[in-house]
Amino acid sequence: SQQGEEDPQALSIQEGENATMNCSYKTSINNLQWYRQNSGRGLVHLILIRSNEREKHSGRLRVTLDTSKKSSSLLITASRAADTASYFCATRNAGGTSYGKLTFGQGTILTVHP
Amino acid sequence: GAVVSQHPSWVICKSGTSVKIECRSLDFQATTMFWYRQFPKQSLMLMATSNEGSKATYEQGVEKDKFLINHASLTLSTLTVTSAHPEDSSFYICSAGAGQTAPNTGELFFGEGSRLTVL
Numbered sequence: 691s692q693q694g695e696e697d698p699q700a701l702s703i704q705e706g707e708n709a710t711m712n713c714s715y716k717t718s719i720n721n722l723q724w725y726r727q728n729s730g731r732g733l734v735h736l737i738l739i740r741s742n743e744r745e746k747h748s749g750r751l752r753v754t755l756d757t758s759k760k761s762s763s764l765l766i767t768a769s770r771a772a773d774t775a776s777y778f779c780a781t782r783n784a785g786g787t788s789y790g791k792l793t794f795g796q797g798t799i800l801t802v803h804p
Numbered sequence: 805g806a807v808v809s810q811h812p813s814w815v816i817c818k819s820g821t822s823v824k825i826e827c828r829s830l831d832f833q834a835t836t837m838f839w840y841r842q843f844p845k846q847s848l849m850l851m852a853t854s855n856e857g858s859k860a861t862y863e864q865g866v867e868k869d870k871f872l873i874n875h876a877s878l879t880l881s882t883l884t885v886t887s888a889h890p891e892d893s894s895f896y897i898c899s900a901g902a903g904q905t906a907p908n909t910g911e912l913f914f915g916e917g918s919r920l921t922v923l
Contacts, residue, residue: 723911732810732897732914733848778847791838792912794848 696779696795704803709766711798713779714759720782722755722762723792727776736764736777741784771804806832810898810915817888818923824884825918827898833878834900838912839871842895851896854881888922895919 695714703709713722721740725733739746739755739762746753752765766773776799780792807830817823827837835856840848852873853861860873870892872884881900885892896919899912 725914730895730917730919732808732916733899733912735911735913738911791850791853793850796847799845 696777696798698798699796700799700801702801702803703769705769705771707769707802709769709773709800709802711764711777711779711800713762713764713795715762715779715781715793715795716760717781718784719757720784722753723780723782724751724753724762724764725778725780725794727778727797729775733778766800769800769802771802773800774802775800806830806900806913808834808898808900808913808915810918812918813916814919814921816921816923819889820887822884822886823888823920824882825896825898825920827881827883827900827915829879829900829913832900834881835878837875837881837898837900839873839881839883840897840899842897842917844895848897851883856881885920888920890922893920893922 697712719741721738723738724736726736727733737748737751737753739753741757750767755762776797778797779795782792809828809830811826815823837854839851841851842848850863851866854873854875856875856878862868875881895917897917899914901912
């Protein structure tokens with residue numbers, strides 16, 4: 691079952707603006723990951739943040755994690771038209787018995803207008 | 805990064821036929837692969853965990869006789885949709901973890917997906 695809830699479901703912005711997507715989850719996690727999916731394609735791993743980390747950066751991406759609120763956010767700065775895609779958060783449960791099993795959120799569809 | 809290849813990328817078949825989808829890890833060995841199903845504009849739903857040399861572990865509600873999984877080698881897992889029906893039409897995606905650090909990182913590498921259309 692999908693435990694992640696993401697908002698907004700869809701986000702439309704202009705090139706150059708920042709895009710913020712949020713993810714909430716329900717169980718204790720080992721780590722939380724963000725993936726990107728272009729339409730009709732597979733998923734690409736963007737960034738992973740462990741449960742003992744609060745913030746992580748990678749290029750134009752900034753991820754925060756608040757385990758007390760069971761939530762995470764993904765910020766894309768200075769967005770580009772090429773950032774248009776669906777973005778999914780995925781959690782790996784703490785103490786999970788299935789290696790690598792990830793539970794995905796519902797995703798945010800980001801559209802960046804040139 | 806590690807590369808996962810999935811084939812075919814799209815397939816159209818008649819109702820009642822069986823379709824096989826292959827998932828290969830090209831530059832690493834994967835003892836475990838995962839098969840997901842995705843409906844349009846929806847999230848990924850884990851169908852089963854494919855284990856090399858042993859039976860796959862299916863998620864609740866997924867028919868194991870309908871979706872046959874074989875993981876005969878460390879680089880290949882196959883998903884066969886048997887006696888396909890229009891409701892089986894979907895986007896199927898496989899994934900795998902790579903290397904010794906994967907159990908700690910949990911990062912997965914995904915194939916490009918296979919779009920199945922059953923007429």
